[in-house]
Structures are given as C-alpha cells and as structure tokens.
Amino acid sequence: MATRVKWLGHAALWIETGSHKILIDPFLTGNPKAAAKPEELDPDYILISHGHGDHVGDAIAIAQRTGATVVSNYEISEWLTSKGVAKAHGMQHGGGFSFPFGRLKLTLAFHGSVLPDGSNGGNPCGFLLSLNDGVTIYDAADTGLFGDMKLIGEAGIDLAIVPIGDNYTMGPDDSLRAVKLIEPKSVMPIHYNTFDLIKQDEHAWAERVRKETKAKPVVLNPGESVEVVHG
Ligand code: NI
Ligand code: MN
Secondary structure: OOEEEEEEEOOEEEEEEOOEEEEEOOOOOOOOOOOOOHHHOOOOEEEOOOOOHHHHOOHHHHHHHHOOEEEEEHHHHHHHHHOOOOOEEEEOOOOEEEEOOEEEEEEEOOOOOOOOOOOOOOOOEEEEEEEOOOOEEEEOOOOOOOOOHHHHHOOOOOEEEEEOOOOOOOOHHHHHHHHHHHOOOEEEEEOOOOOHHHOOOHHHHHHHHHHHOOOEEOOOOOOOEEEEOOO
C-alpha cells in the first residue's frame, strides 16, 4: 500500500503507510479547521512536535482510548506518562529510532515548547520519517528558518511539510528559502489560516514555489490527502 498523507487542519496530519497509521500533532478539539473528530481516529502511533496546546491537542485522550504509542521528546514523554498515557516513547534531537513503520529521527526546530499546564516541554522538534516503502517525509513542524535544513534535505525528501503562517513560525518568504535549502520533490504548507493571526494566501504561495523553486507545491484543504511515492 502506498503512503498517504492527509491534512487534518493546522499542523495535524494523518499518515497511512503499509499497515500503519500515524497521527501527528492532533489538535482537533478547539481547532476551527479540524477535519476529524478525535474519537474517529485509531492511530497506532502519535507524534508530538512540541508542548504547545495546538500540537499536543487531543493526544492524551486518543492514546488512552486506542493504546497508541506516543512519540515525542523525553520531557513531553515523561509528562504524558504522568498524565496516564501507557506507551510514551521519548527521544531527543538528532536521535533516530527504527519503529515498525520505518525510521524516525527528531530534527531541530526553533520555537517554544511549554506544555499546556506550564510544565517544561523540553525543546521543540521536527520529524524526519524514512518509511518502509522508501518514502521520506520531513515535517518541519513549528519553526523559523535555519540553515541546517540543508543537512536535513540531504536525506532526499519526497515530501516536505512546512509552516507558512508567519507570526509564530516561518512565513511564506522564509518557507520558500527553506524549500531551496531542503530541495524536496514536493512541498506542502501547514500552520496557516487556522486563526486570523496566521492568515495566508496558499495559492499565491504555491505559485511562488512553482516559479522560484524546483519543488512541486501540494496545497490541500483540511480533510484532503495526497499519495506520496518515492522516486
Ligand atoms: Ni507552537
Ligand atoms: Mn503551533
């Protein structure tokens, strides 16, 4: 089975790959653009990029109901355990681990990470996913631009997922600079239009990606998905 990536709105993503279902940054309750209800989802893995409420979202409730393993940085994984999540897998930046769906490496991200109750959420991260079918996905998550995106791109990225909302993360201009550093085959924007503060014209952005970079823009509406192939 091919790998499919569905945008659930904001930074929430649903990845189906082989027999596995991976949910990333499941902010659904309270998300005006949410394309799924937490009780509809049955992931076997949940990935959390940092401690902010618009990323931790419904992770605890979904993990408790489904028994999914939640993967995040060490501080967030300890916090999840203290909140009653049975299977929390802590990692740190630069570290990789081979899961049943493929290899996951935590990448740098420049952002904050305090948890909803004020606990220390460690440092924020992005995700480099090298899936079993050969597909490589880089979810930059919430971050500003940084030059080491070039190093991450050396993995050969089939799909890069980048924030374009501005204010809290990269905006359109810096996301284009990121695409030039990462050199992915395709690039998908997230973390925009959820709130007025991060309003962007995603179609104007896509036009610029086409003109100014070698990547193919993939603009989805919340609830839509794209098939990702390696090649
Ligand atoms: Ni954030
Ligand atoms: Mn965010």
